[in-house]
Amino acid sequence: MQDKIKSLIAEVEIFTASTKEQLEEFRLKYLSKKGILTDLFAEMKNIQPDQRKSFGQMVNELKIKAEEKLSKFQSALEDASESAPDAGLDLTLPSEPNPLGSRHPISLTRNRILDIFKRIGFTVADGPEIEDDWHNFTALNFPENHPARDMQDTFFIEHRDGSDSIALRTHTSSVQVRIMETTKPPIRILAPGRVYRNEAISARAHCFFHQVEGLYIDEGVSFADMKQTLLYFSQEMFGSDTKIRLRPSYFPFTEPSAEMDVTCSICKGKGCNVCKYTGWLEIMGCGMVDPNVLKNCKIDPDKYTGYAFGMGIERIAMLLYNVKDLRLFSENDVRFLEQFKAEA
Ligand code: DAH
Numbered sequence: 175m176q177d178k179i180k181s182l183i184a185e186v187e188i189f190t191a192s193t194k195e196q197l198e199e200f201r202l203k204y205l206s207k208k209g210i211l212t213d214l215f216a217e218m219k220n221i222q223p224d225q226r227k228s229f230g231q232m233v234n235e236l237k238i239k240a241e242e243k244l245s246k247f248q249s250a251l252e253d254a255s256e257s258a259p260d261a262g263l264d265l266t267l268p269s270e271p272n273p274l275g276s277r278h279p280i281s282l283t284r285n286r287i288l289d290i291f292k293r294i295g296f297t298v299a300d301g302p303e304i305e306d307d308w309h310n311f312t313a314l315n316f317p318e319n320h321p322a323r324d325m326q327d328t329f330f331i332e333h334r335d336g337s338d339s340i341a342l343r344t345h346t347s348s349v350q351v352r353i354m355e356t357t358k359p360p361i362r363i364l365a366p367g368r369v370y371r372n373e374a375i376s377a378r379a380h381c382f383f384h385q386v387e388g389l390y391i392d393e394g395v396s397f398a399d400m401k402q403t404l405l406y407f408s409q410e411m412f413g414s415d416t417k418i419r420l421r422p423s424y425f426p427f428t429e430p431s432a433e434m435d436v437t438c439s440i441c442k443g444k445g446c447n448v449c450k451y452t453g454w455l456e457i458m459g460c461g462m463v464d465p466n467v468l469k470n471c472k473i474d475p476d477k478y479t480g481y482a483f484g485m486g487i488e489r490i491a492m493l494l495y496n497v498k499d500l501r502l503f504s505e506n507d508v509r510f511l512e513q514f515k516a517e518a
Contacts, residue, residue, distance in 0.1 A: 175221070179232045182210065186239045191247045200247075204240040211237050276515040280384055280503055283491040284366050287386050290410040291364050294403065296388065299363040301349035303370070304331065307339040309348040313355075313470040314427040329370050329381075342370035346387035347427060347484055350463075353389065354471035359478050360392040366487070377499040384487035389463070391473065391480030397430070397462055400481035404434055404460065411490070412439040419454065428461025428482055439493055448493070455493060458485035 186204065191197040204210050214233045221229045277285075288298060301309075311323055321327070329342040349365035365387040373379045390399070401420065408416045416439065420432040435456050438449035445451040460483035465475035488500055495514075497503070502510050 175217075176225075176229065176232060179214070179229075179236055183232070183236050183239060186236065186243055189243055191251065194251055197244065197247045197251060200240075201244055204236075205244060211240065274515065276511055278503075278511065279491050279495055279497070279514050280487050282514060283487050283494060284384065284386065286411065286494075287407075287485070287487070287490065288364055288366060290407050291388065294406065296362050296364045296390075299349055299353050299365045301343075301346070301352045301365060301367070303343055303368055305341060305343040305348045307341070309351045310341060310343050310345070313351040313467065314347055315464050315466045315470070316426045320426065327371050327373075329372050343367075344371055345369050345484060346385040347482070349387055350389045350427075350482060351467070351471055354391065354468070354473055359473060359480070360390075361480070362390050362392075364388050375501065377501065380488070380500050380504065382504070383500070385484055386487060388483045389480065390482075391463065391468075391478050393478060395479045395481060397481070400460060400462070400483070403481075404458075404483065408434075408436045408457075412436055412493075415442070417443070420460070423459060423461075425459055425461060427464050427467045428459075429464045431459065431461035434458050434460055434483075440496065448496075457490060457493075458483050460484070 182204075189200060191200060202209060206212070211233065214236070218226065218230065218233075288296075292298075307323075310328075311320070316323060328344050331340040331342070333340060346365045346367050346369060349363075349367070353361060353363055353365070367385065367387075368382055369385050370382045373381055375381060390403070401418075405418050408418050415437075417437045419435050421435065423431045423433040425431040433456055435454035437443040438446060438453050438455050440446050440448045441453070443453040445453050449455050460481065463480045463482050468475040468478060468480075488503055491497065491503065492500065
């Protein structure tokens, strides 16, 4: 009998369980009410009194070893199931959304403007935002005492030598000069970029904003060419039923100069609060490049003529997306920017 218990102890000692089922089988075999230990304890009364003590000790040893094994594997199997790769995971749940970035409405609008002009042969040119007096003003035929040179409009940058002939460009027309100085006509370029003006920030004005400048110089370029090009642009941008009108205006660098209006894209010319009940919206300045400007850039005004135009990207974006406050474009509020998600 004692040998039998010894072999049971040995059996318990080498027992391992890798599943809960194996462990339960072990528990039923040794420790349950109908298990081996219950039988052995019941057997006690049949043992000779002088052997009862050692028999009891051995049965107890078997019981303790079996209980130890049970609790050791219970906790091991418990830990393993918690740290298993799929513990507590519901693999049928939808995955976390992967948020896509969005383009800024100013970039979207700029790209649309560029695309429309690229289709008729314009290419994109670039120039510096920190500009000298010559390219921003003098070459563009600004008289010496023109108010636009005034401290109120221009952010001058003081030189180390105390002079203030460097400034943040106030318009992208400066790029016209740089291109004309370095390129032989025909010239057909667009210059998009950021410009700076010393203005109080409000819903309608900012100290920096964006413009797209256009320039076309060749032999025999006429005002009619300009008008047709700008009509094409306006209809591509705001819809094929859009009309334009040119009102006489003044810019130092164009002669004649005009301001161009398009029929209000919001009320279709009927009158609303965006167009102030006029049915028209002003979107750009334009004109024939002044012969003085051509001369300043070493282009022969007797041989070449050309037109130029300049528009504010914010202004167009406000009309396109019905945005009422210019400041939204530079505040980087994701609640605003997220609304432009769907566009490429
Ligand atoms: N530079 C002008 C401005 O900032 C816009 C402009 C008007 C550009 C007429 C031109 C032009 O090229 O011909 O207000």
